[in-house]
Amino acid sequence: MPQVLSAKERSLFQTVVRNYEDKQYKKGIKAADQILKKNAKHGDTLAMKALIMNSQGKTEEAFALAKVALQCDMKSHVCWHVYGLLWRAVKNFEEAIKAYKFALRLEPESAQIQRDLALLQIQMRDYQGYIVSRKSMLQSRSHIRQNWTALAVAHHLNGELAEAEGVLTTYEETLKNPPSKTDFENSEAVMYKNSLIAEQGDYQKALDHLESAGKHNLDRLAILELRATYLTKLGKKEEATKAYRALIERNSEYKKYYDGLVEGMAIDAVDHKALKAVYDEYAEKYPRNDAARRLPLDFLDGDDFRETADKYIHRMLDKGVPSTFANLKHLYSSPFKRETLPSLVQQYINSGKSEANEEPKRNGDTSKGASSAYYFLAQHYSYHLSRDLDKALEYIEKAIDLEPQSVDFHMTKARIWKHYGDSHKASEIMEQARTLDNRDRHINTKAAKYQLRNNENEAAIKTMGMFTRAETVGGPLADLHDMQCSYARQGKVGLALKRFMSIYNIFDVWQEDQFDFHSFSLRKGQIRAYVDMIRWEDKLREHPFYTRAHSQPSIFTSNCMTSP
Structure with missing residues (x-):
């Protein structure tokens, strides 16, 4: 039988609970010991003391004491709840759930136990159990919107989309006054309900809901994107086209919007002329736009590809864009395009266009086009589908001669030596690249990686230590676990x-x-x-x-x- 505390000791027990919540563990232990002097077998106090001990890192002692507490009072929901919390702390969620369920049988109205149980059920993906818990929580506190939303999520994750939508609809019907237009939680709930409708495949209903309930939604971009998607799904091509044009007006670099526009316009994938006309329209409208000029290269072929690629490459090299090759290397799966692109760059160099460019250059160099062209060819011949390392090294040296302070050029040179198989030379050059910009985390990381590849573990640790927390106990290695491959090689x-x-x-x-x-x-x-x-x-x-x-x-x- 559980021991009964006096009024004074009950007050002291509440002090123990507060001390635990306030993380005043020493005071909590002291107060618990005061109770246990007179009531050595008081289960709830033993349990709270175990919980405090666990927070102090005394896990084994805490479990032992919690078991004693259960032996003293098997019918205490506090003892079972604490036992569950101990199991949760050591990540044994199955045992924690069992303990919570015992506690809940003894105290069905406990919101805290119910909440702890629900959190573990969703963590363990016990959706059926999570639904039961959320229904119980909703019944006890139906005025809180979170409980309605949580039940809807439970049904959704369990694959019960109609039930999830119904829960949200029921809550909306209980509202006496419409939520404020600036209510973020309501705005998100509306969009979540809309996603549930769409996930069921009823796009007309989703569109109607979007244009009514979502009319003043705070997430304007999501509204525009979903509307365009639904119109396309419903075959309303003209409206879908207008919707995607509106999206391109907002962001003319997003490929998905162009794909949607083309689909809305019902242009056949093999009608390259019509497709290119769409992109040309936006290339002309937005002079600084890249996507409208680059995306046609994916589907064009033959002379059309050569002409379009030539214009694109000239534009990019004139500007000295370092990512030109990265933007185009996905085209190398086509042998024709793989041969055409470097020939266009070579023509650019031979034509003297690279030297004629008058735009200002990084570091005051006026040969922007030439260095960019050499850099492109260096990457081309370093790439695995078109590899010729001697040529790659030749071109990267020419680029570095024009721009000796370019971090990108030195990084590529290091990569070429890596492809040669000379990890020592590659590491040395990557370190030179790093010294050109000591504040760049990316080049710092690359230098460390190359040092590791060359089995320079201590140097790599020192390099990574430049961007790790200085106060970390154990130094950079404790802050970054990144030495495994090098140790394996050794x-x-x-x-x-x-x-x-x-x-x-x-x-x-x-x-x-x-x-x-x-x-x-x-x-x-x-x-x-x-x-x-x-x-x-x-x-x-x-x-x-x-x-x-x-x-x-x-x-x-x-x-x-x-x-x-």
Whole structure:
């Protein structure tokens, strides 16, 4: 039988709870011990003391004390709740859920236990259980919008789209006064409901809802994008065309808008003349636009491609855009385009156009076009589909002669030496590139990576230390777990495995970090983003980095077992 506390001790017990909530752990332990002197078997006090001890890092002692608390009072919801919190702290969510359910049977009206249980159920993707918990929470506190939204999300994630939409509709019907037009939570709820309608495939209903309920929505861009999408789905080509033109007016560099416009205009994919006319219209309308000039290169061929590509390359090289090759290398899957592009650049150089350009150049150099053209050809001959490293080195040297302070040019030179297989030379040149701009985190990271490839571990740690937190205990290596590949090459299997496991564990951290967002997203009303996050987390381990991190430790473990 549980021990009964006097009024004074009950007051002291509340002090223990407050001390725990305020993180005044020493005071909490002291107050708990005062109660336990006279009531050594008071389960709730033992449980609270265990919870405080766990917060102090005494996990084993906390579990032992929590079990004693349960033995003293098996019918205390506080003891079972604390036991669940202890299991949650060590990431054993299955056991925590069991304990919460026991606590809830003893205290069905506890909002805190119900909330803790619901959070773990969604974390474990127990959607059926989450629906039950959210229904219970809604029944007890139906005046709170978050509870309605959470139940809708529960049905949605469980694949019950109509039920989710119905929950939101029911809540809207309970409102006596329409929400303010500036109510962000309502704005997001409207858009979330609209996404539920569209996900069911009823695009006409979604469009009608968008134009009525979403008329004054705060997310104007989403309204315009969804309207264009729905009109296209419904076959309303003329209206869809107008909608996508309005979107291009807002952002003329977004490829998706051009694709939507072309679809709305019902232009056949093989009608290259009509397609190009669409892009030419916007290229003329927006003189600084890049997308309208670059995208036609994806579908054009033959002389049309050559002419359009020539204009595009001249424009980019005249401006000295470093990303010109990066913008075009996806075209190299076509042998014709792979041969045509470098020939156009060579013609640019031979024509003297590169030297005639009068636009001001970085660092005062007037040969912008020439250096950019040499840089393009260096990247072309370094690329795996068109590799000729001798030519690549020749052209990058010419580019560096014109612009000796260019970080990009030196980085490419280092990459060429990497392709030669000379990791020492590559690391040396990448370090030269880094010294040209000590404030650039990207080049700092690249230099460290090349040092690691050359087994210069200490130098790499020092390089990375320039951008890590100085106060981190253990230095840069403790702040960045990035040494695994280098250790593997050196045959230091133990260290390599340790570093690979650090990468592997990052995915567990991402999985666990979503826990706080289950309540945060509902509180902030960010429902669409929250659902996207849940779906992203469900596919987290499909990421290529996870496969690489997962496969390497097994290889090293095998090597460890077979090594003498």
